[in-house]
Structures are given as structure tokens and as C-alpha cells.
Amino acid sequence: MDIAIVLYDRFTALDAIGPYEVLSRLPGARVTFLAAQAGPVRTDTGMLTLVAERSLEELSSPEIVLVPGGPGEVAARAGEEMLAWLREADRTSTWTTSVCTGSLILAAAGLLRGVRATSHWLAMDALAALGAEATSQRVVFEGKIVTAAGVSAGIDMALALAGRIAGREVAEAIQLSIEYDPQPPFDAGSPQKAPREIRELIEAGSRFRSAAEQQSGVTG
Amino acid sequence: MDIAIVLYDRFTALDAIGPYEVLSRLPGARVTFLAAQAGPVRTDTGMLTLVAERSLEELSSPEIVLVPGGPGEVAARAGEEMLAWLREADRTSTWTTSVCTGSLILAAAGLLRGVRATSHWLAMDALAALGAEATSQRVVFEGKIVTAAGVSAGIDMALALAGRIAGREVAEAIQLSIEYDPQPPFDAGSPQKAPREIRELIEAGSRFRSAAEQQSGVTG
Numbered sequence A, B: 001m002d003i004a005i006v007l008y009d010r011f012t013a014l015d016a017i018g019p020y021e022v023l024s025r026l027p028g029a030r031v032t033f034l035a036a037q038a039g040p041v042r043t044d045t046g047m048l049t050l051v052a053e054r055s056l057e058e059l060s061s062p063e064i065v066l067v068p069g070g071p072g073e074v075a076a077r078a079g080e081e082m083l084a085w086l087r088e089a090d091r092t093s094t095w096t097t098s099v100c101t102g103s104l105i106l107a108a109a110g111l112l113r114g115v116r117a118t119s120h121w122l123a124m125d126a127l128a129a130l131g132a133e134a135t136s137q138r139v140v141f142e143g144k145i146v147t148a149a150g151v152s153a154g155i156d157m158a159l160a161l162a163g164r165i166a167g168r169e170v171a172e173a174i175q176l177s178i179e180y181d182p183q184p185p186f187d188a189g190s191p192q193k194a195p196r197e198i199r200e201l202i203e204a205g206s207r208f209r210s211a212a213e214q215q216s217g218v219t220g
Helices: A013-023 A073-078 A080-092 A102-108 A121-129 A153-166 A168-177 A196-205 A211-216 B013-023 B073-078 B080-092 B102-108 B121-129 B153-166 B168-177 B196-205 B211-216
Strands: A002-006 A030-035 A039-042 A049-052 A064-067 A095-099 A139-142 A145-148 B002-006 B030-035 B039-042 B049-052 B064-067 B095-099 B139-142 B145-148
Touching: A002 A013, A002 A080, A013 A030, A013 A064, A013 A095, A013 A153, A013 B013, A030 A039, A030 A049, A064 A080, A064 A102, A073 A080, A073 A102, A080 A095, A080 A102, A095 A102, A095 A153, A102 A121, A102 A145, A139 A153, A145 A153, A153 A168, A168 B196, A196 B168, B002 B013, B002 B080, B013 B030, B013 B064, B013 B095, B013 B153, B030 B039, B030 B049, B064 B080, B064 B102, B073 B080, B073 B102, B080 B095, B080 B102, B095 B102, B095 B153, B102 B121, B102 B145, B139 B153, B145 B153, B153 B168
Parallel strands: A002 A030, A002 A064, A064 A095, A095 A145, B002 B030, B002 B064, B064 B095, B095 B145
Antiparallel strands: A039 A049, A049 B049, A139 A145, B039 B049, B139 B145
């Protein structure tokens, strides 16, 4: 089972690595990290580099496609090459998936028109502006399109996907292997739960400040 | 604030990337991925490569040291170079930390003698055999030594550490930024919660099969 994780400059590492850690443990899984060009790809912090083993054109027809989010999504969805690859890959994939603002890239590729989908909580308006039916859930299954909310939500998505693909027992075995029994020391992980002043602080600093800015793409 | 994440061949990616995603968002954080030699480092699945930006000898005296786990820990703790670096780094660190079986490496370096610490649930006996006071908790703070349980527990550890370092508000802002509001689709994330047959299946396939094997190191 070929699983393609599509990287681009300034993606968010955990968006990709959370699902990788789950999906790579599926029986028969072969995960390949791809990018426009094979080679090192820098994450959004500038402090970490992952290696894309292959270029996009070197792998076609993966069963699972996963697109992480991150500030680099603005440039990623401005470039036609990745969008064309995604459209083509989606024609034959069993599952086309994203984490965080990766859903904006899927939407820019035209794959989410009228499709229920989620994204980072700050990017829900941007997602709707790109034609998706923005749905504030942590994980949204809609046919073969599966989208996850911000960053860490990719772990929950991948476990749910593992259950659909290989059954509950396999998914539970993966969950136990990675000891995924979360015990966050604080309870501020969603805009509904976080203190209002924390939420406002993040909103103020966000590149998703207004719908006008989102649509013009100047917030990248 | 220098944060050193120490990589080695066949480490587990999420052990390192979970905490990286949290700690890199601390004000003033400068995360450096290190390994015995700078350059590409392969993870345990063989399907992913991260880049160590520097060699161990190029960075001394980080404020935070983090050691991930993974099947490569057996070879890592058999080599004196990393252990010597950890002993030296621990002399001046503010926090010396590990995720999963990274605690076995800290223990092999002699840093956990009589110290309360945790590890992957399968490795608790191995941890005790190396002289630590093995404690089945998700995150254990003991002075400046902080250890996390298996793989995904590094996220919880890093958020708790962020709270100690920068205060609750900053930690909550990080939690909201990465939308860490976990909703696992199954409830099998600890040996207590997982169905018995799932647990036994994993135990049967584990390289930590018996205390004798652990201590002779033949299970790597």
C-alpha cells in the first residue's frame, strides 16, 4: 500500500509526522515523502529539514495521499505543479487526505468543491472561500476525502483511517504501540476551550486576519 | 534558549517531532537537531530521513536536552560517544529530557541512578534494570530530569515543560496553535485500557520479551 506524503517548503512537521507514525505501522504500508523536487525540505520554523525521497513525478497512483499544512501552503497552492499532481493522484487514490491548512491546498486543486471538510480553526473561513463546506470537526470523512483540523489532529485522523483500512484491532494495536493515551496538562486545545484572551492573542497574530486578506493571499 | 534534540540511526520520528513542534514555539527557542555526525539520519521504519544540522561536538551546553526513543536505542547506548556527550550536557542543562525508550539512553549514561523516570510501557523493566526508579506515569518530573512514556507522550511532556519554562499562558497558546484537543477514535492507548489480546499481541512481538534478553541487549 503506497502512502504518499507531499512536502513543500515551510510545511508544519507534526502535520506530516503524526499521521506518518500511525500509517507507517499498517501492514504492508510503504510511506514515501514526496516534493516537487526530491531532496531536503525545510519546515516552517526553519529549524528542521526532512528529506523528500522522491519528486512528485516519480510516484503516481498512491493508495493514500496526505497533504500537511503550514505557512508554506500559500506558495504551494500558487504553484500549478503540485495542484496538477494532486488532481491526478486523486483520480486513482483510495483516500485523499489533509491535515491543518493542507485542506486549503486540496481545495485550491479543486478537490473540495461542495465537500464537507475541516482545517486549522483559524483557516475555516479561508477553506469556505475556496469552495469547501467548512465543518468545524476534528476529523471529517466525506467519501474518500478525509481532512483533519490543526496540526495534532492528524494523529486522530490517521488512527480513524487505520481502523477503516485494517480494522479496529489493528488500529488499537497501533494506538497502544505509540502509547497514544493523551493527557494534555492544560485544556486549551480548541478555540472553544481556550481562555478568550489566549484565543484573541493568536487571532491577532494570525496570517488569516480577514477574509479579504485570505482571498488575496497576502497573508502568507 | 538552545534546545538540542539528539538523533541516532533508527530513532522513532514522533518521539522527536512531537516535542519539537511544541518547544520550537517557545519565545526565543532555537532547536538544533544533533547526531554523532551531521547529516541525514534514518528513522526506525526506514521510510523517513531527518537531517541532523550539527554533530554532537558542535553544540555544547544547551539549556534543554531531549533524547527520543526507538529501536536504535540499543546501538545508541552501546556507543560511548553519545553517552559521554549526554553526561557533559547534563552538567550544565536546565532540563534533561527523554521520550519513550530515550530514557534507557539517559539511564545508560548514568543519569537516572535512583531517579524516578518513565519509558515506553514495554520498556519499564529494562529501565529499572538500568538503575532508574521506573514509574508508570505519562510524564515524570524529577528535579531537572523529565521523562515521557511511549512516543506520543512527548507532546504532553513538552507542553508541561513549556508551562514550567514560560508560564501557563504561553503553554496554552502553543496548545491552541497546534490545536491539541485530542479525540482518539479508540481507547487503547495504554496497557491498562487496551483489550488484553491486543496487549498480548504486542508483547509477543516486542523486542523487550524478557528481562534476560533486555539486559543482554540481544533484543535490538
